Amino acid sequence: MKAFVVEKVADRAFSCAIQEVPVPECDKDEVVIKTTYSSLNYKDALSSVGNPGVTRKFPHITGIDVAGVVHQTTSDAFAVGEKVLVTGYDLGMNTDGGHAEFVKVPASWVALIPDTITDKEIMTFGTAGLTAALSVNELLDNGVKPEDGEVLVTGATGGVGSLAVSILNKIGFTVVAVSGKEEQIDYLKQIGASEVILRDTFNEDAKKPIMAERYAGVVDTVGGDILANALKYIKYDGVATCCGLTASHELNTNVFPFILRGVRLIGIDSVECKLEKKQAAWDKLAGEFKIATLDSITNEIGLEDIKDTYASMLEGKSVGRYVVKI
Ligand code: NDP
Numbered sequence: 026m027k028a029f030v031v032e033k034v035a036d037r038a039f040s041c042a043i044q045e046v047p048v049p050e051c052d053k054d055e056v057v058i059k060t061t062y063s064s065l066n067y068k069d070a071l072s073s074v075g076n077p078g079v080t081r082k083f084p085h086i087t088g089i090d091v092a093g094v095v096h097q098t099t100s101d102a103f104a105v106g107e108k109v110l111v112t113g114y115d116l117g118m119n120t121d122g123g124h125a126e127f128v129k130v131p132a133s134w135v136a137l138i139p140d141t142i143t144d145k146e147i148m149t150f151g152t153a154g155l156t157a158a159l160s161v162n163e164l165l166d167n168g169v170k171p172e173d174g175e176v177l178v179t180g181a182t183g184g185v186g187s188l189a190v191s192i193l194n195k196i197g198f199t200v201v202a203v204s205g206k207e208e209q210i211d212y213l214k215q216i217g218a219s220e221v222i223l224r225d226t227f228n229e230d231a232k233k234p235i236m237a238e239r240y241a242g243v244v245d246t247v248g249g250d251i252l253a254n255a256l257k258y259i260k261y262d263g264v265a266t267c268c269g270l271t272a273s274h275e276l277n278t279n280v281f282p283f284i285l286r287g288v289r290l291i292g293i294d295s296v297e298c299k300l301e302k303k304q305a306a307w308d309k310l311a312g313e314f315k316i317a318t319l320d321s322i323t324n325e326i327g328l329e330d331i332k333d334t335y336a337s338m339l340e341g342k343s344v345g346r347y348v349v350k351i
Contacts, residue, residue: 026045026046026047026048026125026126026127027043027044027045027125027126027328028043028044028046028086028121028124028125028126028328029041029042029043029086029087029088029124029125029328029331029332030042030043030044030046030084030085030086031072031073031075031080031083031084031085031086031087032083032084033075033083033084037075038075039073039074039075039083041073041087041331041332041335043328043329046086046125048126048127049121049127049128049129050097050129051097051098051099051129052099053099054099054100054131054132054133055098055099055100055129055130055131055132056095056097056098056100056103056109056129056130056131056132056135057095057096057097057098057127057128057129058091058093058094058095058096058109058111058127058128058129058130058135059093059094059095059096059126059127060091060092060093060123060125060126060127060128060351061092061093061094061144061145061350061351062091062092062093062144062145062147062148062348062349062350062351063088063090063091063092063122063123063124063148063151063348063349063351064088064090064123064148064149064151064152064153064346064347064348064349065326065331065334065335065338065346065347065349066089066090066151066152066153066184067183067184067269067271067338068089068117068118068152069087069088069089069117069122069124069335070334070335070338070339071339072085072087072117072118072122073087073331073332073335074335074339079118080118080119081119082119085119085121085122086117086121086122086124086125087117087122087123087124087331088116088117088122088123088124088125088128088349089112089113089116089117089118089122089123089152090110090111090112090116090117090123090148090151090152091110091111091112091116091122091123091128091130091148092108092109092110092123092138092144092147092148093108093109093110093128093144093351094106094107094108094109095107095109096127098132099132100132102132102135103132103135107137108137108138108144109135109136109137109138110135110136110137110138110144110147110148110307111123111128111130111134111135111136112136112151112152112155112295112303113134113152113155113295113296113297113298113303114130114131114134114296114297116128116130116134123349123351124328124331124349124351125351126351133300134300136300136303136304136307137304137307138307138311139307139308139311139312140311141311141312141315142310142311142315145323145325145348145350146315146319147307147310147311148348148349149319149322149323149346149348150188150310150319150346151184151346151348152184152295152296153183153184153185153188153346154188154310154346155295155303155306155307155310156185156246156268156293156295157185157186157188157189157192157244158188158192158306158309158310158314159268159293159295159298159302159306160185160189160244160266160268160293161189161192161193161196161244161314162306162309163264163266163291163293164176164242164244164264164266167264167289167291168262168264169241169242169263169264170241171196171197171198171199173241173242173260173263174199174239174240174241174260175198175199175200175201175219175239175240175241176193176198176199176200176201176240176241176242176243176244177200177201177202177203177239177240177242177243177244177255177258178190178193178200178201178202178203178218178243178244178246179202179203179243179244179245179246179247179251179252179255180203180204180245180246180247180251180269180271180272181202181203181204181213181218181221182204182206182209182212182213182344182345183246183247183269183271183343184343184345184346184347185246185268185269186202186204186244186246187213187216187322187344187345187346188316188322188346189244189246190202190213190216190217190218191216191217191316191318191319191322192314192316193217193244194216194217194218194316195217195314195315195316195317196313196314198242199219200217200218200219201218201219201220201221201222201240202218202220202221202222203221203222203223203224203227203251203255204221204222204223204224205223205224205225205341206344207223209344212344212345215318215321216318216321216322217316217318224251227251227254228250228251228254231254231257231258233257234257234279234281235257235279235281235282235285236254236257236258237258238258238259238260238261238286239258239259239260240255240258240259240260240263241259241260241263241264242259242263242264242265242266243255243256243258243259243263243264243265243266244265244266244268245265245266245267245268245269246268246269246271247269247270247271247272247273248267248269248270248271248272248273248274248275248276249270249272249273249274249275249276250272250273250277251272252265252267252272252276252278253276253277253278256278256282256288256290257281257282259282259286259288260286261286261287262286262287262288263286263288263289264288264289264290264291265288265289265290265291266290266291266292266293267290267291267292267293268292268293268294268295271341321345322345322346323345323346323347323348324344324345324346324347324348325347325348325349325350326347326348326349326350327349327350328349328351330349331349334347
């Protein structure tokens with residue numbers, strides 16, 4: 026089968042290429058999926074350059090998301106031909122991932138693709154969409170409603186950010202986006218932002234330890250100063266979610282938003298979260314959260330385009346979601 030393989034060629038030096046590799050065989054309680062679509066995420070790009078926080082075992086096939094049909098299984102939970110997907114757990118980290126014609130995984134990682142969504146659409150969501158859905162669910166579950174006011178989304182042109190903008194807009198929220206890309210303001214407005222604040226302006230404006238209340242909620246995908254500054258604007262009883270570290274893994278903040286306004290900061294993990302929670306989020310993404318802008322967010326690529334796309338992701342230049350047709 027064809028697969029996108031990363032090899033370690035020297036200490037801290039890695040190379041990527043499409044290779045012919047053996048089709049995997051099922052062991053106990055496993056599923057071999059015949060891939061139809063996969064996707065690209067920032068984490069895949071990190072894996073491709075040998076980031077040890079993601080991948081330590083080489084050669085390695087990248088791809089933390091996969092959709093397809095059950096090709097072979099030793100588990101009673103699935104039947105050959107069923108439409109399934111996997112995101113997260115160890116897929117694409119130290120387990121060979123979705124950028125291959127066949128993928129072998131434990132049955133306990135496998136979710137069903139709901140009837141109301143195609144393989145390509147579910148991979149357009151992929152881990153990014155799941156993370157956006159889990160973030161939006163936390164706002165809703167913690168009482169944030171459209172009538173409470175604007176919601177801020179950071180890293181807005183990224184995979185998680187653009188899907189969060191679109192989902193929030195679809196379910197009735199007024200969305201303000203923070204982005205580093207002035208040239209993408211129109212795009213962000215097309216997918217559901219009512220206003221776009223440029224990243225530098227956002228950080229420069231938030232000089233005081235706490236700012237005037239503005240946002241009912243925040244979906245942060247970048248961490249660092251942007252998250253620290255976003256917290257300063259959250260209204261009384263508001264909620265922020267935190268899932269990413271594109272700006273920084275550090276968070277230098279103060280206690281004022283928490284002790285003066287009862288603000289809650291909630292962590293999001295789409296990787297190890299329970300399969301039932303993932304399946305519930307997929308069902309929502311195929312229904313209430315299914316956005317009309319999925320097509321305009323999607324860049325469809327092939328295995329041969331992955332390498333160049335990783336380079337632009339690592340430079341912070343990628344826009345929207347990349348689905349890989351296998
Ligand atoms: P992308 O690469 O698609 O998007 C990241 C976005 O962040 C960019 O498009 C850019 O948007 C913004 N950005 C880039 N560089 C900087 C910078 N220096 N400072 C501030 N913002 C910057 O990544 P994803 O959307 O796939 O992932 C976003 C983050 O979430 C990553 O850190 C990823 O590892 C993490 N993640 C976490 C998950 C979890 O389960 N916790 C699951 C999935 C992802 P703009 O120019 O519009 O600001």
